[in-house]
């Protein structure tokens with residue numbers, strides 16, 4: 001059984017979009033995951049297939065109607081987790097991505113305009129997830145990012161399973177920096193430890209890089225790392 005993604009959107013032409021390329025694209029062709037896209041407009045009201053209305057309480061913009069979205073959700077919802085992409089949501093984490101990859105799939109709701117009537121989110125017990133602390137013009141790019149993060153973890157998608165384990169956010173530390181040939185480029189040499197052939201020295205150098213970078217750039221993650229019992233370098 002393939003991992004089943006469902007997307008509810010006013011812009012079905014945005015899918016699979018970039019997910020038709022590279023690893024995700026090959027996995028889609030291979031049937032490792034599947035994609036069902038629902039056009040919310042198909043459930044719109046009246047001659048104009050209207051999906052939105054002005055906000056109660058006033059203010060700029062339009063809000064997506066609960067009755068229209070409810071009909072769209074009912075047409076696809078099943079046992080899969082139901083997620084609304086919204087800047088009001090909990091920030092997406094690698095932990096949530098891993099849990100989703102282990103499940104049957106996901107149904108994603110992409111907002112547009114000022115957002116979605118809160119009652120339909122509550123009525124379906126949908127989880128609210130944000131891509132980060134900035135505002136996109138719609139949920140589609142957030143949905144594509146979430147799907148990309150999950151799909152690369154599905155069994156058979158990435159050749160080297162180890163690289164998924166080692167990289168940033170599987171541990172609380174940011175990853176160490178990468179280098180490849182040539183050993184000297186534009187007058188810059190690769191760090192000596194990496195060309196030493198000494199595996200212990202390499203591991204120590206990488207850990208030191210990971211900890212100092214994390215401490216500087218992401219004190220929040222660094223505190224998690226120390227709290228998990230690791231030695232401060």
Ligand code: SAH
Pocket residue numbers: 085086087088109110111112113114115116129130131132133134135136137138139140142
């Ligand atoms: N009025 C809202 C912004 C709406 S943006 C506010 O100020 O909070 C329109 C849609 O884009 C949202 O409904 C949501 O689906 C999507 N969106 C915007 N930013 C997002 C983010 N950071 N993460 C996930 N979805 C986002």
